[in-house]
Amino acid sequence: MTSTQHAPTPDSGTRPIELGFALVDERELAAFARHERLTRDDYLDQLGEARDYVALPDDAEPTHFFLGSEFCEHLLPSVEAIDRAVALCERWDLTFGLVTPIACDGLFDPLRAALARLPAGAEVTVNDWGVARFVQREFPDLRPVAGRLLGKMLKDPRLPSATWARMYPNGLRAGPFRDILDGLGIGRLELDFPPFGAADMYAGIDFPVGVRAPYGYIAKGRICKMGSLSLDTPEKFSPGHKCRRECLGFNEIGARPGTHELPTSQRGNTMYYRHAKGMAAAVAEAVKNGWVSRIVLSGA
Amino acid sequence: MKITAPISTPAEVEPLVRAGARELYCGVVPPDWIQRFNTSGVNRRVFGNLNGYADLERVVDKATALDADVFLVLNAQQYGEQHLDALTEIGARFRSIGGKAAIVADISLIASLAANVPDLDIHVSSVATCRNVESARFFAALGANRIILPRDVTVAEIGAITQALPDLDIEAFVLNDGCVFEEGTCHTVHLPMNKGGPICIDNYQFEYRATERATGGGKPHERALRRLEQNDLDYKRWLWYRFGNGFSVAPNGYPWGPCGICAMPAMHAAGVHSVKIAGREGASERKIKSVELVARVLERIAAGEPEHAVREFAVGLRDAPSHCAGGYMCYYPEVRSRQALGDAEAKLPTAA
Numbered sequence: 001m002t003s004t005q006h007a008p009t010p011d012s013g014t015r016p017i018e019l020g021f022a023l024v025d026e027r028e029l030a031a032f033a034r035h036e037r038l039t040r041d042d043y044l045d046q047l048g049e050a051r052d053y054v055a056l057p058d059d060a061e062p063t064h065f066f067l068g069s070e071f072c073e074h075l076l077p078s079v080e081a082i083d084r085a086v087a088l089c090e091r092w093d094l095t096f097g098l099v100t101p102i103a104c105d106g107l108f109d110p111l112r113a114a115l116a117r118l119p120a121g122a123e124v125t126v127n128d129w130g131v132a133r134f135v136q137r138e139f140p141d142l143r144p145v146a147g148r149l150l151g152k153m154l155k156d157p158r159l160p161s162a163t164w165a166r167m168y169p170n171g172l173r174a175g176p177f178r179d180i181l182d183g184l185g186i187g188r189l190e191l192d193f194p195p196f197g198a199a200d201m202y203a204g205i206d207f208p209v210g211v212r213a214p215y216g217y218i219a220k221g222r223i224c225k226m227g228s229l230s231l232d233t234p235e236k237f238s239p240g241h242k243c244r245r246e247c248l249g250f251n252e253i254g255a256r257p258g259t260h261e262l263p264t265s266q267r268g269n270t271m272y273y274r275h276a277k278g279m280a281a282a283v284a285e286a287v288k289n290g291w292v293s294r295i296v297l298s299g300a
Numbered sequence: 301m302k303i304t305a306p307i308s309t310p311a312e313v314e315p316l317v318r319a320g321a322r323e324l325y326c327g328v329v330p331p332d333w334i335q336r337f338n339t340s341g342v343n344r345r346v347f348g349n350l351n352g353y354a355d356l357e358r359v360v361d362k363a364t365a366l367d368a369d370v371f372l373v374l375n376a377q378q379y380g381e382q383h384l385d386a387l388t389e390i391g392a393r394f395r396s397i398g399g400k401a402a403i404v405a406d407i408s409l410i411a412s413l414a415a416n417v418p419d420l421d422i423h424v425s426s427v428a429t430c431r432n433v434e435s436a437r438f439f440a441a442l443g444a445n446r447i448i449l450p451r452d453v454t455v456a457e458i459g460a461i462t463q464a465l466p467d468l469d470i471e472a473f474v475l476n477d478g479c480v481f482e483e484g485t486c487h488t489v490h491l492p493m494n495k496g497g498p499i500c501i502d503n504y505q506f507e508y509r510a511t512e513r514a515t516g517g518g519k520p521h522e523r524a525l526r527r528l529e530q531n532d533l534d535y536k537r538w539l540w541y542r543f544g545n546g547f548s549v550a551p552n553g554y555p556w557g558p559c560g561i562c563a564m565p566a567m568h569a570a571g572v573h574s575v576k577i578a579g580r581e582g583a584s585e586r587k588i589k590s591v592e593l594v595a596r597v598l599e600r601i602a603a604g605e606p607e608h609a610v611r612e613f614a615v616g617l618r619d620a621p622s623h624c625a626g627g628y629m630c631y632y633p634e635v636r637s638r639q640a641l642g643d644a645e646a647k648l649p650t651a652a
Contacts, residue, residue, distance in 0.1 A: 048512075102429055102431070102485070103434075103435075104431060104432055104453075104457055105432045105457060105461075106457075107432075108432070108434065128429075128432070128435055129407070129430070129434075129435050129438040129439070130430075130432045130434030130436070130437070130438055131434065131435075132438075133434050133435075133437065133438045134434050149485055152377045152378035152406075152484075152487070153378065154487055154488075154489065155487040155488070156487065156488035156489055156491075156499065158488070158491060158495070158496050158499065158502065159489070159491075160495065164489065167339050167341050167489065168339075168376055168377065168378060168379075169378075169379070169382070169383075170378055170380065171378045171380055171381055171384075171406060171408050173381050174379075174380075174381035174384060175381070176384070176407065176408035176409075176411035176412055177407060177408045180407055180408075180411065180442075194487075217487075218486075218488060218499065219481040219485060219486035219487060219488055219499060219500075220481060220482065220485045221479075221480055221481040221482055221486075222450075222452040222482055223452055223480065225531065225532075225535045226531075228531060228534070229527060229531045233534060233626070234626065235627070235633075236531075236535075236538065237534075237535065237628065238452075238630075238633045238634070239452045239453060239454055239457075240454040240457070248511065249510060250508055250510055250511065250520060250524070251508075251509055251511065252506035252507065252508055252509070253506060253507055253509055254504050254505045254507055255504065255505065256496065256502060256503055256504055256505070257503065257505055264504065265506075266504075269481075271481075271499070
């Protein structure tokens with residue numbers, strides 16, 4: 001019944017890996033602006049101690065720079081910050097990408113204004129099917145990338161074993177999924193590396209794959225504990241209110257007592273796990289085999 | 301506006317329809333599915349499913365005799381490509397016995413059902429996180445007849461979608477079972493309670509850290525920490541409401557927990573087609589009382605009572621308006637009627 005077939009991915013193992021950095025807090029652009037050009041160490045330094053959980057090929061050097069949030073409608077960058085980032089990318093000779101979240105209807109006007117600032121060929125990471133449709137219709141010169149909120153997979157760091165992880169396999173190789181991405185003009189998919197994952201989990205996905213490292217996201221809500229910090233009690237923990245972006249100032253780090261699970265954190269409305277070294281090695285193996293053509297470094 | 305209610309056994313059909321539900325949804329785990337795929341993951345819930353096709357036929361027969369529709373839940377967040385044909389066959393079989401619609405989140409399965417079982421309606425599950433007009437248009441173009449909106453939307457956002465897409469049925473949550481994260485972006489399983497349960501109430505011990513930019517890293521300043529800890533206490537209380545007021549019921553038997561019954565007049569005015577009661581895994585009595593609660597409000601709306609009067613009636617139905625006053629029990633807290641609540645506003649109860 002699901003008979004659509006696609007050609008296998010051409011071996012991209014001979015091409016240099018693409019390397020991106022994804023920045024959420026537009027205020028941190030100022031620190032990047034001090035660099036005349038960006039190196040892999042500049043990117044890795046942004047990760048602090050978490051850089052030890054990234055394994056990059058020797059020839060990996062920056063090719064992309066992203067700005068924006070996948071997880072929150074309140075963190076869409078200002079047009080001024082977008083202009084600045086686009087100009088910096090021209091100086092650095094990097095491709096710019098705007099990262100966008102699941103949208104409420106109120107976000108589409110600001111999104112239109114933001115997208116209008118992008119040069120032709122810039123990337124837009126979309127995490128909402130409606131945003132993908134909107135980009136295709138109104139901004140056909142931009143290149144949409146399916147973000148990791150659209151590439152569904154089980155990522156529960158508490159799972160007792162790999163057997164549990166197999167309960168809900170991903171559908172990234174399904175013919176209709178590819179057809180839908182094609183229909184929306186999406187030519188690339190960005191994914192996480194899940195707990196109990198293996199390098200070959202990316203094999204056979206017949207379009208280019210980028211992996212976020214060294215943090216995967218576990219779950220994200222629209223309700224935000226941190227975003228309620230400045231609200232009066234009756235308005236807390238509900239959608240549709242304003243936000244002072246407190247998540248850019250604080251995060252939470254911890255674990256379940258008595259476990260040796262992946263380090264976990266919560267920032268704003270999203271929970272993350274940090275990769276273990278074995279996971280970094282698996283991503284590197286996937287790169288070596290040509291199953292992954294881009295690594296996007298980002299914090300939690 | 302119709303009431304959409306969950307069932308997990310054929311015996312629940314008649315009492316739920318008699319109580320006021322016109323639409324029923326259920327899941328099924330066919331025995332051959334487990335043999336074939338070595339998992340019971342046919343839908344989002346491992347528990348609360350019908351035992352097999354024989355029960356599914358009984359449900360459809362009983363509901364049809366009572367003039368109610370039955371929807372089949374096939375709403376795992378994602379399926380492997382190896383599952384799609386089997387799921388499409390389940391959809392076709394369900395349609396052949398008189399089932400009305402499949403509730404689906406995975407876009408590949410939506411496309412497959414639309415192509416191969418065209419007379420089976422497709423309801424886009426709340427798990428698909430469709431909550432804007434453009435996204436609703438996307439799913440409609442794939443073949444969807446109905447969008448079930450996720451939990452955390454405002455009535456204004458619902459109204460924008462119903463107005464923009466009047467030919468698309470919109471279903472919105474009205475009662476029970478609140479997720480903390482968005483269902484479509486929570487990539488966890490509800491573990492058994494002895495292994496941690498749902499991740500949102502698991503025993504994580506977090507410490508606050510300030511970001512490098514805020515204070516150079518490390519622990520937040522004491523004043524900030526005090527505010528964060530007070531916010532944590534508020535959040536803990538909200539969680540208590542989110543999980544059914546500590547999984548309890550009101551003295552008159554009506555369920556506590558996330559609720560939007562006082563918003564029903566506004567939802568009706570916005571053109572919502574159906575209101576959804578969550579909780580397939582719940583006890584039969586809880587489901588019946590849930591439908592009764594919602595039906596009592598719906599009767600007032602159908603009788604043409606003014607919106608404020610219906611809201612007041614809804615707030616009074618559990619004989620404990622203080623729980624409504626804080627807004628933490630609300631799916632749509634912006635609709636709370638402060639006037640109707642009166643003095644109760646100042647008397648917020650404390651979480652256990």
